[in-house]
Amino acid sequence: MKLLQVAVLGAGRIGSYHVELLERQVEGIQVRGVYDLDRTRAQAVVDKFQLPRTYESVDEALGDEAVDVVLIASSTDQHATQIKQAAAAGKQIFCEKPIDLQLDAIDDALAAVKKHGVHLHVGFNRRFDRNFAEVKRLLETGAIGASHVLRITSRDPAPPPAEYVKVSGGIYKDMMIHDLDMARFLLGPDVESVTAFGSVMIDPAIGKAGDVDTAIAVLRYRSGAQAIIENSRQAPYGYDQRIEVHGEKGVLNADNMRDHTVTLGDRKGYHNPALPRFFVERYHQAYVNQFKAFVETLSRSGQPMPVSGEDGRAAVLLAEACTRSLKEGRTVRLEEFV
Numbered sequence: 001m002k003l004l005q006v007a008v009l010g011a012g013r014i015g016s017y018h019v020e021l022l023e024r025q026v027e028g029i030q031v032r033g034v035y036d037l038d039r040t041r042a043q044a045v046v047d048k049f050q051l052p053r054t055y056e057s058v059d060e061a062l063g064d065e066a067v068d069v070v071l072i073a074s075s076t077d078q079h080a081t082q083i084k085q086a087a088a089a090g091k092q093i094f095c096e097k098p099i100d101l102q103l104d105a106i107d108d109a110l111a112a113v114k115k116h117g118v119h120l121h122v123g124f125n126r127r128f129d130r131n132f133a134e135v136k137r138l139l140e141t142g143a144i145g146a147s148h149v150l151r152i153t154s155r156d157p158a159p160p161p162a163e164y165v166k167v168s169g170g171i172y173k174d175m176m177i178h179d180l181d182m183a184r185f186l187l188g189p190d191v192e193s194v195t196a197f198g199s200v201m202i203d204p205a206i207g208k209a210g211d212v213d214t215a216i217a218v219l220r221y222r223s224g225a226q227a228i229i230e231n232s233r234q235a236p237y238g239y240d241q242r243i244e245v246h247g248e249k250g251v252l253n254a255d256n257m258r259d260h261t262v263t264l265g266d267r268k269g270y271h272n273p274a275l276p277r278f279f280v281e282r283y284h285q286a287y288v289n290q291f292k293a294f295v296e297t298l299s300r301s302g303q304p305m306p307v308s309g310e311d312g313r314a315a316v317l318l319a320e321a322c323t324r325s326l327k328e329g330r331t332v333r334l335e336e337f338v
C-alpha cells in the first residue's frame with residue numbers, strides 16, 4: 001500500500017510531537033515536509049527526523065503534489081484559514097483542536113471542506129484513550145443502563161502564563177473543550193443547556209487577563225442526564241484526569257493512569273506512583289491510536305472521519321455557551337445559537 005505523505009503546518013509543541021509519532025510510531029504514513037512561520041523551528045524538526053524538506057510557505061506545502069494529507073498544528077488563529085487552503089488544494093486534513101474560536105470562521109472552514117469533497121479530522125485525542133474508549137464501549141453495551149450523571153475531573157499541573165491566557169479564548173474554549181467533547185462522546189450530542197461557574201483561585205494575572213482558572217460546567221441533556229465537568233489550572237500532585245458515569249444499573253469509573261499499581265506502605269503512610277506530568281505523558285498512546293484510526297479511515301476511502309468537523313464545531317459551541325453562561329450568570333439553552 002502507498003504510504004500517505006504528510007505536510008505539517010506548525011512545528012511548535014504539539015506539531016513537533018506529532019512529527020515524532022508519525023515518523024516513529026504509526027505505519028502507513030510519513031512526513032514529507034514541515035512549514036512553520038518560524039523557519040528555525042521547521043528546520044530543527046526536519047533535521048531531527050531527517051525529513052525530505054522544509055517548505056517556505058503554506059502555498060508551497062499545498063502545491064507539493066506528493067502530499068496527500070495536511071496536518072494543521074499551527075496556532076489556533078490559523079486553523080480555519082489553513083483548512084480552507086488545504087481543502088481548496090484537494091488535500092485530506094488533520095487539524096488540531098479547536099478549529100477556531102469563532103463559530104462563523106468554523107462554518108466557513110467546514111463549507112470549504114464540503115465544497116471540495118475532502119475529509120477533515122479534528123484532534124480530540126482523548127476519545128482514543130483506551131480507558132475512556134472502554135467506558136464508551138460499556139455504555140453502548142448497556143452495562144449500566146441509562147446514564148444519569150457523568151463527572152469529568154480534569155486538572156492541569158500548573159497554570160499557563162497570563163500572556164497565553166489572553167489569546168486562548170478562555171478556559172472553556174482552551175481547556176474544557178476536551179471535556180466538552182468527551183461529554184458528547186460518552187453521553188451523545190443532545191445537550192439542552194449549560195450552566196457554567198468560574199473563579200480565580202490560583203493566579204490573579206489570569207483574572208486580569210479576563211479569564212478564570214477554576215471552572216465548573218453543568219450540562220443538561222434532553223434525556224434528563226447531567227454532566228458535571230470540573231477544571232482547574234493547577235494540581236500540584238500532577239495531571240489529574242478522571243471520569244465516572246453513574247447510571248440506572250451501575251457505575252463506570254475511569255481512574256488516573258499510573259506507571260504501576262504497587263502501593264508502598266511505610267511509617268509515613270501508603271504511597272502510590274505519582275500521576276503523569278502532563279498531556280504528552282498521560283495521552284501518548286491515545287495520540288498514537290488517533291493517528292492509526294485516521295490512517296485506517298483514509299485507507300477505506302469514503303468513510304467518515306473518527307472525529308468530524310461537525311464534532312469540532314459542536315465542542316466550540318458548547319464552550320461558547322459556557323462562556324456566555326459565566327459572563328451573564330445564567331443557564332444558557334443551546335437553542336439560543338440556532
Ligand SMILES: NC(=O)c1ccc[n+]([C@@H]2O[C@H](COP(=O)([O-])OP(=O)(O)OC[C@H]3O[C@@H](n4cnc5c(N)ncnc54)[C@H](O)[C@@H]3O)[C@@H](O)[C@H]2O)c1
Nearest residue numbers: 010011012013014015036037038073074075076078096097
Ligand atoms: N490535542 C491536544 O492535546 C493539543 C495539545 C496542545 C496543543 N493543541 C493545539 O495545537 C495547536 C498548537 O499548539 P502548540 O501548543 O503546539 O502551540 P505552539 O505555540 O507551541 O506552536 C504553534 C506553532 O505554530 C507556528 N505558526 C504560527 N502561525 C503559523 C502559520 N501561519 N503557519 C505555520 N505555522 C505557524 C508558530 O510559529 C509555532 O511554532 C493549538 O491550536 C492548540 O490548541 C492541542
